[in-house]
Amino acid sequence: xxxxxLVVDDExxxxxxxxxxxxxxxxxxxxxxxxxxxxxxxEESDFxxxxxxxxxxxxxxxxxxxxxxxxxxxxxxxxxxxxxxxxNILEKYKIDMFIQKPFLLENEIVNIxxxxxK
Amino acid sequence: xxQTTVLNSESITSLVGDKLNDLTEMIKxxxxxxxxxxxxxxxxxxxxxxxxxxxxxxxxxxLGASVYDLxxxxxxxxxxxxxxxxxxxxxxxxxxxxxxxxxIRRWMETFATPFALSNGEIAHLAITNDVSARVNGEIEYNxxxxxLLEESARIESLGQFVNGIAHEINxxxxxxxxxxxxxxxxxxxxxxEQQYLIxxxxxxxxxxxxxSDIIGxxxxxxxxxxxxxxxxxxxxxxxxxNLSLCKEKFKLKDIMVDVKVADGxxxxxxxxxxxxxxxxxxxxxxxxxxxxxxxxxRIRGRKNKNNIVLTITDNGNGIxxxxxxxxxxxxxxxxxxxxxxxxxxxxxxxxxxxxGGRLYYNDKSKNTQFVLEFPILESE
Numbered sequence: 001x002x003x004x005x006l007v008v009d010d011e012x013x014x015x016x017x018x019x020x021x022x023x024x025x026x027x028x029x030x031x032x033x034x035x036x037x038x039x040x041x042x043e044e045s046d047f048x049x050x051x052x053x054x055x056x057x058x059x060x061x062x063x064x065x066x067x068x069x070x071x072x073x074x075x076x077x078x079x080x081x082x083x084x085x086x087x088n089i090l091e092k093y094k095i096d097m098f099i100q101k102p103f104l105l106e107n108e109i110v111n112i113x114x115x116x117x118k
Numbered sequence: 119x120x121q122t123t124v125l126n127s128e129s130i131t132s133l134v135g136d137k138l139n140d141l142t143e144m145i146k147x148x149x150x151x152x153x154x155x156x157x158x159x160x161x162x163x164x165x166x167x168x169x170x171x172x173x174x175x176x177x178x179x180x181l182g183a184s185v186y187d188l189x190x191x192x193x194x195x196x197x198x199x200x201x202x203x204x205x206x207x208x209x210x211x212x213x214x215x216x217x218x219x220x221x222i223r224r225w226m227e228t229f230a231t232p233f234a235l236s237n238g239e240i241a242h243l244a245i246t247n248d249v250s251a252r253v254n255g256e257i258e259y260n261x262x263x264x265x266l267l268e269e270s271a272r273i274e275s276l277g278q279f280v281n282g283i284a285h286e287i288n289x290x291x292x293x294x295x296x297x298x299x300x301x302x303x304x305x306x307x308x309x310x311e312q313q314y315l316i317x318x319x320x321x322x323x324x325x326x327x328x329x330s331d332i333i334g335x336x337x338x339x340x341x342x343x344x345x346x347x348x349x350x351x352x353x354x355x356x357x358x359x360n361l362s363l364c365k366e367k368f369k370l371k372d373i374m375v376d377v378k379v380a381d382g383x384x385x386x387x388x389x390x391x392x393x394x395x396x397x398x399x400x401x402x403x404x405x406x407x408x409x410x411x412x413x414x415x416r417i418r419g420r421k422n423k424n425n426i427v428l429t430i431t432d433n434g435n436g437i438x439x440x441x442x443x444x445x446x447x448x449x450x451x452x453x454x455x456x457x458x459x460x461x462x463x464x465x466x467x468x469x470x471x472x473x474g475g476r477l478y479y480n481d482k483s484k485n486t487q488f489v490l491e492f493p494i495l496e497s498e
Contacts, residue, residue, distance in 0.1 A: 011289050013321055017296040055285065057370050082288030102291035105299035 002028045003116060004045060006075075008038040008052035008064065018051060021109060035063030042067060047075045049116055054081040065093040076115050151226075151246040154233060157205035159186040159198065162241060171248060173220025180219075190215035190223070204230045204242040213249065225253035271465065286332055286366050290325045297321050332363065348473075351392075353383040353419045353428060360396045361417075364404075368415070371408045379419030385426055385492040387473050395466040395477070396430070399488050402462065403432035406486060410434070425475065426492040434486035442479050 007018040010033045019029045030045065032038040036059040038052065050068070054061035061079060068077065080099035096115050099108055145152055151168030155161055160182050164172070172188065174180055189197045193214040200212045209231045217223050226246050233243035301318045304310040357379055361368075368375055385392070400415065407413045416431040437445065445463050463477070470477040470490060480487040 011293060013293040013325070014289070014296065017293075017300055020300060055370050057372060060370070082285040082292070101288040102295045105296045106303065 002026060003048040004028050004030070006030050006032065006038060006041055006045075006047045006050045006052075008032045008035070008050065008056070008061070009080075010034060010053065010056040014053070017105070021105070025109075025113070035059030035061060038064045039067045042071075042073065042075075046073065049076040049078065049112070051078045051080065051112070054079060055083060065095075069093060078112060078115065149247075151244075151248075153185075153244055153246065155185050155201065155242045155244075157201065157240065157242070159184050159201055161185050168246070171216075171218060171224060171226075173218040173222060188216050188218065190217055200230070201242050204232055204244075205240045207232045207240060213253070223250075224248050225250040271462070283332070283363065286363065287329055289366075290328045290332075293325045294322050297325075348386055348388050350384040350386050351389050353385050353426065354379045354381070356385070356389065356393055357396065357417055357419065357428070360393055360400065364397070364400060367404065371404070371413060373404065373407065373413040373415060375415045375417070377417045379417065379428070380421060383419055383421055383426055386495045387492065391469045392473070395469045395490065396428075398462045398466045399430045399490075402488075403430060403434075403486070406434045407432050421494075425494060428490040428492070429480070429487055430490075431483060431485050431487040436481065436483070436486050437479060439481070442481060445479070 005018075005022050005027050007015050007022070007029060008031070009015045009018075012033070015031045015033070019031060022029045030041055030047070032041055034056045038050070039059075041047075042050070042064070050064065052061045052064050061081075065077070065079075068075065077093070077095045078097045078099060079095050080101055080103070082101040097111060145165045148165065149167055151165065151171055153161065153164040153168050161177075161180055161184075162182075164177065164180070169176065169180070172180060186194055186198060197212065197214050200210060203210055209229075211227065211229045213225065213227045215223060216226050225248070227249045228244045228246040230242050230244035233241045235241050297318050301310065301315065304314070357377060361375060361377065365375075403415050407415075410433060412433060414433050417428070418431075419426065419428045421427075467477045470492075474493040474495065475491045478489050478491075480489050
């Protein structure tokens with residue numbers, strides 16, 4: 001069965017890349033452009049991995065992290081951000097990886113698939 | 119066992135002679151000023167040391183004169199109140215600046231006590247020392263400390279500014295890097311179609327342009343102030359450059375920004391410093407309203423008869439008079455520990471003064487409004 005990934009970022013061009021990369025590798029990809037939209041998707045479906053940006057208009061990545069922390073669901077969580085200060089988010093929430101933007105796509109694909117494979 | 123001299127009035131007299139009983143000699147020789155003044159500040163008596171500090175040789179000419187006239191103007195009200203307190207029967211001490219009749223300024227520290235005159239009136243008896251060396255040393259130290267703190271505040275502001283810019287640029291860099299990587303992956307597998315390649319390269323070029331605009335706007339913040347680099351700048355351009363650098367931040371918090379600056383308005387200024395001033399006000403507005411409902415910032419620019427006015431208003435409900443009276447002071451802040459040093463508004467106010475204008479908080483506005491006034495000047 002195909003694994004299910006949720007990609008969350010307000011930059012459409014970034015979401016586009018992740019969707020293309022993961023679908024080419026046989027994953028099913030859903031997308032959202034802010035925290036609230038992501039939470040709505042999470043409530044409807046089960047995801048094996050959530051890859052989310054932190055700073056987004058309206059509601060941000062913290063909304064997603066808080067929701068997951070309180071729910072029974074246990075997806076792999078990967079957080080990315082252009083803000084350096086978010087790298088300490090690993091301490092507060094259960095996060096499998098933090099990706100600092102900008103990143104090398106090929107390296108991160110390998111890292112993400114390793115996390116999904118666990 | 120060593121013999122000690124027993125001190126009694128006889129042995130003491132032999133040691134010091136009659137001078138012991140003549141306090142006048144002691145008072146003459148003391149290195150402190152000793153004086154007696156009335157409740158109205160009139161000089162009744164002063165020792166030689168005090169007269170020397172005044173710059174006179176004897177009491178004639180100063181007997182009955184007002185000592186208030188010798189106290190530096192900004193200290194005078196305090197000194198008068200101090201004198202009233204002593205003459206009401208209380209002891210006290212005070213530090214003040216005096217200007218002698220010879221024009222010499224001194225910092226004085228006085229210890230005073232009530233003294234009953236023969237008519238029952240209470241006068242002011244004081245020992246006063248010249249503490250100029252100590253106080254001037256402290257003033258110099260404080261000035262250096264303030265300079266260092268201002269420099270730290272600038273560096274800290276710069277740090278926050280750079281952090282914000284890093285975020286503005288990191289997203290477009292991510293787009294370029296990941297799109298280019300994807301094109302590379304597909305090209306290696308010979309899976310790339312021409313239209314896909316064209317679309318991908320267009321995305322990259324547009325995003326490069328986006329970063330280039332941000333960098334271009336950053337140059338407006340260049341603050342090489344070794345030479346005076348003032349010139350006329352369209353106010354609209356300054357405002358829009360500022361907003362382009364923080365539009366992502368405002369967008370993230372759904373803050374509506376509405377700008378109306380009259381066409382043709384130009385201000386004679388140092389572009390970088392004024393840009394920093396506006397950034398400072400926008401940052402404060404952001405901090406104040408980011409967690410409120412219906413967030414907005416309104417920027418208006420217009421020309422009055424004698425000046426050009428730029429107002430920055432946010433949806434806040436104004437600032438309390440207690441805070442407003444202090445917020446332009448250095449190091450005053452209402453933000454939490456570790457969030458800035460409270461120098462932003464002081465620096466902004468200083469910048470406007472250097473431009474012959476001013477920054478003030480408009481307490482007549484029902485929201486929170488800061489006003490920048492620029493004089494209308496010819497170029498130098």
